[in-house]
Amino acid sequence: MRQRNLSLVLHAVAEHGPLSRAAVAARIGLTRAAVSTLVDELARAGLLVELGRSRAGTVGRPGSDLALSENGPAGIGAEIGVDRLAVCAVDLRGRVRVRAEEPAEHRSSATGPVLRGLARLCARVAADAEREGLRPAGVTVAVPGLVARDAATVVRAPNLGWQNLDLAAALAADLPLPVAVDNEANLGALAELWLGxxxxxxxxxxxxxxxxxxxxxxxxxxxxxxxxxxxxxxxxxxxxxxxxxxxxxxxxxxxxxxxxxxxxxxxxxxxxxxxxxxxxxxxxxxxxxxxxxxxxxxxxxxxxxxxxxxxxxxxxxxxxxxxxxxxxxxxxxxxxxxxxxxxxxxxxxxxxxxxxxxxLGRDGPLLGAAHSVRQRVLDDPAGSAVTAAD
Amino acid sequence: MRQRNLSLVLHAVAEHGPLSRAAVAARIGLTRAAVSTLVDELARAGLLVELGRSRAGTVGRPGSDLALSENGPAGIGAEIGVDRLAVCAVDLRGRVRVRAEEPAEHRSSATGPVLRGLARLCARVAADAEREGLRPAGVTVAVPGLVARDAATVVRAPNLGWQNLDLAAALAADLPLPVAVDNEANLGALAELWLGxxxxxxxxxxxxxxxxxxxxxxxxxxxxxxxxxxxxxxxxxxxxxxxxxxxxxxxxxxxxxxxxxxxxxxxxxxxxxxxxxxxxxxxxxxxxxxxxxxxxxxxxxxxxxxxxxxxxxxxxxxxxxxxxxxxxxxxxxxxxxxxxxxxxxxxxxxxxxxxxxxxLGRDGPLLGAAHSVRQRVLDDPAGSAVTAAD
CATH class of the missing domain: 3.30.420.40 (ATPase, nucleotide binding domain)
Known part of the structure; x- marks a missing residue:
């Protein structure tokens, strides 16, 4: 229940913020006191920040407006395109903070070099994000192929020439972050839903x-x-x-x-x-x-x-x-x-x-990948805070 | 909340019955006392019956086993096929109690005679069901065509030659029962889901x-x-x-x-x-x-x-x-x-x-139609009891 309430607070601020504690309480139907406890926890975990006094004219003691942190967890999105690798980092506010792209020729390519190149690019973007004060919370990789429901295995990517590859495990060796894998069309659709x-x-x-x-x-x-x-x-x-x-x-x-x-x-x-x-x-x-x-x-x-x-x-x-x-x-x-x-x-x-x-242009799947990590943080803030502390 | 609990009791008995009050309470996570109050109400409305003492060996005072009533509400299903009209009545236990069918030639037919024929057949089946002690709770009609989300309007049924016909309203004139309309393939799929x-x-x-x-x-x-x-x-x-x-x-x-x-x-x-x-x-x-x-x-x-x-x-x-x-x-x-x-x-x-x-053979959509009325009763027993008392 606490996990769920932490997520409710975070989503309220994400979708309607900046908001005062009282406004959050009114939106999600909890008491002001309960919301304050949750907000304190989210602030300690670096997910929420106080923007300072909110404008006058609101009922009761003026509170501080809450916003998502610009220096909290970051979602890393990666795309294995047929002719490029692209990686970006978005902060909790949904802003792209780092982006890197390399042209490539992936048609029927061996998996080893592609994966090493991708891990290197992800690590570079993650390091740049950290230098900006962000904490990378995970990577989602967009792949042009069939991905199993385990969010890890590329069952078939005919245009890359790949089959039955546990991409999450292969990347985890070179990348100290949780990795999820999804089909690029799925991530493009999610981007359209969230950012369209x-x-x-x-x-x-x-x-x-x-x-x-x-x-x-x-x-x-x-x-x-x-x-x-x-x-x-x-x-x-x-x-x-x-x-x-x-x-x-x-x-x-x-x-x-x-x-x-x-x-x-x-x-x-x-x-x-x-x-x-x-x-x-x-x-x-x-x-x-x-x-x-x-x-x-x-x-x-x-x-x-x-x-x-x-x-x-x-x-x-x-x-x-x-x-x-x-x-x-x-x-x-x-x-x-x-x-x-x-x-x-x-x-x-x-x-x-x-x-x-x-x-969204060609970057839809890439943005969808980064935002799917951000959504996971909003849905499970405690889980991501633990990840961040590791 | 009470409505929801009435439905929970009814679904527990429908899917796992006969059950004692204690077994129902255990399944749905309410107290024995709360379940007894709900059961009494459902019994008064004629939806549940007591079968008599349940077998020994159960914990606590032996209770009476509960079953859905064979003399409660009935779901009437109707099918406007291209070459037949068919109507049936199922009781709360899901058994077909009455069935009638007439061969017909509905290709590009005028709506008037078809609807009068259908209303007559529905009325006959409803009357037969009442003679068996049942209370018809509503009619769902299966139609080979596009049906709008209002569950009333046939937007287009090319093989019948119909267009933009408020079938629910047209039947209501001749039939004193709530009428819903659905596409026959949808109802066939629901039958497969419920009865396959x-x-x-x-x-x-x-x-x-x-x-x-x-x-x-x-x-x-x-x-x-x-x-x-x-x-x-x-x-x-x-x-x-x-x-x-x-x-x-x-x-x-x-x-x-x-x-x-x-x-x-x-x-x-x-x-x-x-x-x-x-x-x-x-x-x-x-x-x-x-x-x-x-x-x-x-x-x-x-x-x-x-x-x-x-x-x-x-x-x-x-x-x-x-x-x-x-x-x-x-x-x-x-x-x-x-x-x-x-x-x-x-x-x-x-x-x-x-x-x-x-x-399910050719009767899938017809059975799906009758069972969709039965499902509505199980989902909203209070609503259907009121209907029955009208």
Whole structure:
């Protein structure tokens, strides 16, 4: 019960602060005295700070306003992208305080060097965060692949060429912090939920996270639908041309073969592959290259066909497009929306024809990873204080 | 709080009864005295009965065993099928006490006669239930179409030819009972959850309910995923041949055009349409007609392609096949399972290649409808007692 009340105080300040003790007490329905005890404990643990006297005009003795600490625990988010490593640290107020990124070529790479590089980058960001007065509370790693429900094992990341890798254990050897692992589309969706800036935030949406692979995350009533094995959201392997191109997954005509970044690069007639090809694709799209625009329209149509199935099946409020493909929205989206309108069982639902582009850009999964650590601290402040004291 | 405790007592007896007062108290964590007061109230309302002395050997004064009443409230379930009306009454113990069915031809029929026929059949079943000593507590109607989240409005039932019909209000005129409306696939899934006889009951599954239309219901963590507008589960309009046959929904290549009953009748070269065609299909399938078996294999492959998308997206524990198509499982399922195995992103998940056939037969949605009324009584016994006393 005490744990729960500590978390209630922290969430009240996180979502509505700065707040006086009396205002916190009113919000969470505890006595002023009980709140004071909890606040003292949270302040001692370095999670809350007093901002000084609050403004006059409030009822009773003026209290000091409470805010989350800028020098408390930090959430470290990391992303193993197909062509980059990125790591950031957010403080309890949700502000990004440190960020580091390295270009890389991870297609079918050996795990050893990638993991050592990631551990090194995480350690650097953690050290920088400590120099800023923060205490790193844990790392969450975003991976483009299937992650088991243990939040540790990468079951399959075809575009990295990884299989059955206990990533949490592998990183723990080089990194003295608790490590959790999640699918990048899941973390992108959580970022959209927490930071998307929608008001009111949609509670039921499908978040498409497209890069080389195409992932999705389904949010139902404000919570991620993870699936029985943790593998939900494999939009990239929804068949859109059932007897079409063979896919790395063993199937045929999967969406990824028509709307994934490599498929678009190929369809646009670009000779380079990998990140070089992606750079050419971006440059030519911006230059108005017609072959590139045609390829993007084709990708959009395939995406819209797959999304029509998703919308017919799940009836979400909104579909949000994030990740690298979001940068191609001007060419991709009209074709996708046309397919969606054409194929959704009840076209009277006007909102169904629209796909919203995420405002978080390519960093959605990275931010979601860092914020998932921050959320764990807010949900279990005592646990994180113990971790910090270790 | 009292309402909640009344419901806790009732659910304890429903799920584990017969039970003594002491056993109920132990199960729900209230005092024996508190439970006795609640039991007395439930007995006065006719929801619980005492079976007489319980067996010796239990601790303390031997109490009387409690059971749900066989003469209490009844749930009336109704189904507007495309070729039948069916109505049943279940008692609090979950036993079907009355059942009536009329063949019909509802394809593109005027609503008036259908609704009058349904009201008449419901009234007859309710009267029979009263003669058996039961008190009908409400009616839930299963409809093959989109039902809004108000549990009253049929937004679209293409195979009946209905649109934007407040079915609850229309029936209320002829029927002095509270009426709720739900999609037949949803009710089929709830029946599977409550009565499927699986042990342990799957908490995450997709229930396919196939007849002329093909619907599905998604159950996540033991609860129906209804979607933002109540329209989730439109599996029949998931595209499986994107540039294939035009569909009544306005799209192209929808699953229904390849695996719906009418599509199969056509593909099998049967000249009759409607219920006559369905009868010929059943007879020839049983007779080993090769054209019919080929048509069913084609339908199975289309179903498997759509389900591969569903499984990749939702990662359910199980896929359950119910409704009329379930009767064709011997010919349909191998082809569906082959597509599913071929197309699911992680073929190492052995259970994914299997589709389970519902044991409830064609009556799943009808039973789900009646039991949803029973569940409402168990969840809110005071409310239903008031209704009964009106």
């Amino acid at each position: 800036g929608h008001s009111p935030a949609p509670r039921d949406f499908v978040h498409v996270s497209a890069e080389i692979g195409i992932g999705a995350a389904v949010v139902v009533d404000g919570a991620l639908l993870r699936g029985a094995h943790g593998f939900a959201g494999e939009l990239g392997h929804v068949p859109v041309r059932p007897e079409g191109r063979p896919c790395v997954c063993g199937g045929r005509g999967c969406l990824e073969q028509y709307a994934g970044e490599e498929a678009v690069i190929r369809a646009a007639g670009i000779e380079q592959r990998g990140s070089a090809g992606a750079a050419v694709l971006r440059a030519r799209a911006a230059d108005g290259d017609r072959a590139v625009h045609r390829a993007l329209r084709g990708a959009g149509a395939a995406l819209g066909t797959a999304l029509a199935g998703v919308v017919n099946l799940l009836d979400p409020e909104t579909v949000v497009l994030g990740g690298a493909l979001a940068g191609f929205a001007p060419w991709l989206l009209p074709a996708a929306e046309r397919e969606l309108r054409r194929r959704v069982a009840d076209p009277s639902r006007a909102s169904y024809g629209e796909i919203v582009v995420s405002g | 006889g699986h042990s342990p009951a799957p908490r995450d599954f997709v229930h396919v309910s196939a007849e002329i239309g093909i619907g599905a219901a998604v159950v996540v963590d033991g609860a129906l995923l209804r979607g933002a507008h109540g329209f989730a589960g439109e599996l029949g309009h998931v595209p499986v041949r994107p540039e294939g046959r035009p569909c009544v929904c306005g799209g192209r290549g929808c699953l229904e055009q390849y695996a719906g009953e009418e599509a199969v009748i056509r593909a099998a070269g049967i000249e009759q349409r409607g219920s006559a065609g369905a009868a010929v299909l059943r007879a020839r399938a049983a007779d080993g007609d090769r054209a019919v078996h080929r048509a069913l294999r084609g339908a199975g492959a289309a179903l498997g392609t759509a389900l591969a998308g569903v499984v990749n997206l939702l990662d359910p524990e199980t896929v359950v096949l119910g409704g009329a198509l379930a009767g064709f499982a011997p010919w349909l399922l191998p082809a569906a399972e082959r597509e599913l195995r071929r197309r699911v992103a992680d073929p190492s998940r052995a259970s994914y290649g299997e589709i389970v056939v519902s044991g």
